[in-house]
Amino acid sequence: MFDALAERLEDAWKKLRGQDKISQANIQDALKEVRRALLSADVNLQVVKKFVADVETTAMGADVIAGVRPDQQFIKIVYDELVQVMGESNVPLAKADTSPTIVLMAGLQGTGKTTATAKLALHLGKENRSCLMVATDVYRPAAIDQLVTLGEQINIPVFEMGTDTNPVEIACQGVAHAKETGVDTVIIDTAGRLQIDAEMMAELAQIKDNVKPDEVLLVVDAMTGQEAATLTHTFNQQIGITGAILTKLDGDTRGGAALSVRQVSGQPIKFVGVGEKVEALQPFYPDRMASRILGMGDVLTLVEKAQEEIDMADAAQMQEKMLNAQFDFSDFLKQMRLLKNMGSLGGLMKLMPGMGKLSSDQLEKGEGKLKQTEAMINSMTAEERRNPDLLAGSPSRRRRIARGSGHSEREVSSLISEFTKMRSLMKQMGQGQMGGLPGMGGMGGMGGMGDMFGGGMGNRASQGWRGSGPTKKKKKAKKKKGFGQL
Template sequence: MFDALSDRLESAWKKLRGQDKISQSNIQDALREVRRALLEADVNLQVVKDFITEVETKAQGAEVISGVRPDQQFIKIVYDELVQVMGEENVPLVEVEGKTTVVLMAGLQGTGKTTATAKLALHLRKLNRSCLLVATDVYRPAAIDQLLTLGKQIDVPVFELGSDADPVEIARQGVERARNEGINTVIVDTAGRLQIDQDMMAELSRIKSTIEPDETLLVVDSMTGQEAANLTRTFHDQIGITGAILTKLDGDSRGGAALSVRQISGAPIKFVGVGEKVEALQPFYPERMASRILGMGDVLTLVEKAQEEIDLADAEKMQEKILSAKFDFTDFLKQLRLMKNMGSLGGIMKLIPGMGKLSDDQLKQGETQLKRCEAMINSMTKQERRDPDLLASSPSRRRRIASGAGYRESDVSKLVGDFQKMRSLMQQMGQGNFPGMPGMFGGGAMGNPLAAGNRPAPGWRGYPGGVPPTKKKKKEKKKKGFGTL
């Protein structure tokens, strides 16, 4: 989402590399690149001007830290200012102790408001907050049916009175039912409207005055760039909002909305939509977003995504298997599917520091390699998955698996060989030993899934089943001129 912005900022850092210190003369080229990067990302012009002024002032007044290069110091200043512009800290959703929290959802037509409503309900349900959805969009065809379908999908009840009822009355009765039933949070989905449609804006105002929400969230399409900030300000002036949800942040949006909304409207971004799936909603953390913009990854979000999918008891069992070298293909298949549940490979890689620069071709190739691994493992019997040594010693088994998965026997040999080596290395690292890992992440089915090709690595070719010889045999072959693994 911020690829173009990240690339531009990268060129700004290069302007300061090789310099002894930050000065008035050498900082101008870097600032020019930062200004251009922000404008191309469709950040509001006034926000850009204020941002550059603040960065320039802080950079010139910054004390030179021993051992830190000028470009690194400049990056830190830009990072701090990005966090400042986006709001400094996460602003959580209000939870009113001892009573039902009322959330009113508003937005323009086509921003993904109804889907965002369901996403928010699922997010709250994961936090053990009971929810009720209220469908007041009586104008858009099938809007109520859409919310009913989404509610069934996430196991959250939906209150509706049909498309002939008054939206204000639907909202009132829905909130009343939630309070009577002791439901923790009620989320009211309203009809999409246009800023120029004063009748619809007046209806939204009546709904708000009737149900007196604790939160009024505006759903904003991040693809609209700086216009998203202007829209937020308009709604805030006319209706009064407490926060915004940015949708479609996983698309080819240039990032201007995320950098403009807080400064222009004064309303904090509370959540961001990062995919079409109903699970794809994340709380907005300015410091994490700044890290992504600067290509530093977002490890905390990655850990949280993993925690949602990983069972603690399963993790402990997996650790025991790794330490005792009993980690098998069944366990590996489980890990592959766990990663799928966390999202696309591209989305995960962008959260890992240093991996955000991978090209689309590399990511696509990685997805393909993981699918090949899964196909070959699915072609194994349960016994073969539990005991990979069976495959190492049986060419006929490898041929059968290759035929069933649609690949070559050498592909299966590579998978088995790399798996055994990985299992051995995992055991050694678990015991505190950190051996060298030559060839482990070379191209191959079990190596780095982003590496090219799927042929056996040269050092493994020629050994039955791809199994490496013993240390004794290694030495003998080295004397004979076969080289090392």
């Protein structure tokens, strides 16, 4: 996501490196690169023109900050403008004063509207809001069955009346049923078309007039670029929407939709779909998205993902074990499975500062390393997991684990060695012997744990937010770099 845009923007920063300050002369090349980057990302032309003009105006009027290089200052200006373009702040879903809150879902076929309906219902369920999904798409084959199946998967009821009933009647009956059963939120999945047509708009307008929704959310495919913004604008003009859900943001999207929707349509992006799984829906935060676009990661979203999966009592107990060097292979296996529940390794890495440029080969290697480690731990006895020291001095045990896991004895020995180093590092941290973790280098490697996850992937975290490793000659200078110092 946004990889190509991030790379092109990095070319802009390079134009200002080595300069003493931002000036009318040296900023022009950087602005040209920003313009090319946005156009390549399929951002709406008018949005690009205004964005570049605003960046130039701000940059020329910016006060020189002592100790901050021009390229760093320019990055901060671009970051602020990106946030401004995408809407400044998160716009939460409305909640009616009197239940139920009614959410009308609209969109073309193929945008993932039905799946987005289920994702939204699950998201609201996590906020302790009871939901009812209403299936009014009587035209697309198996659309109702799809919503029913998704409802069973996430344990949320679906109201449907088959394919022989008028969609407006189904929507009205669904809302009435929600009122009778005390449901907090009704989400109505409507029919889509391959393209906007009069019949589709008329039906949507009828449903809207009859159920009077608190929210009308347009589901748009992020991979359509600025066309998504144009679609949002058209729906808003003809139907009146309150916001958009961008789907497929985890795909090979160039970023144009995220940067264009708010400016072109005037309506905010409220949620983004970041995967095929029904859990893969996130509220849209412009500041976090700007951080991702610029390759700085998104730590807040990462923390929220972790909070959904982690039991705080278990976390406190695990921390105590780590700092007292009592962390064992059973604990390690538990943490690995927790990581899996949070999402794909590639998705998580992109949320970490400095990790956004990991190649697909590196991520694949990391995934393979996780599977290999899990297989070896599963081949250990319960006693060996509880007491890893048993394995250090027993070649026969290591051979048995190697045979059981389908890996070599050397790989088993390497796992045990890296695990031992990691426990030693944790103990030093607990005893306050590390004197801090400058540059996150220690945390990135975790005392060799990075190698357990695919050949030193962890060390990328210490190489600056751009994710590119410094050469030996540039190491000293690199310590001074980083957006965090702004």
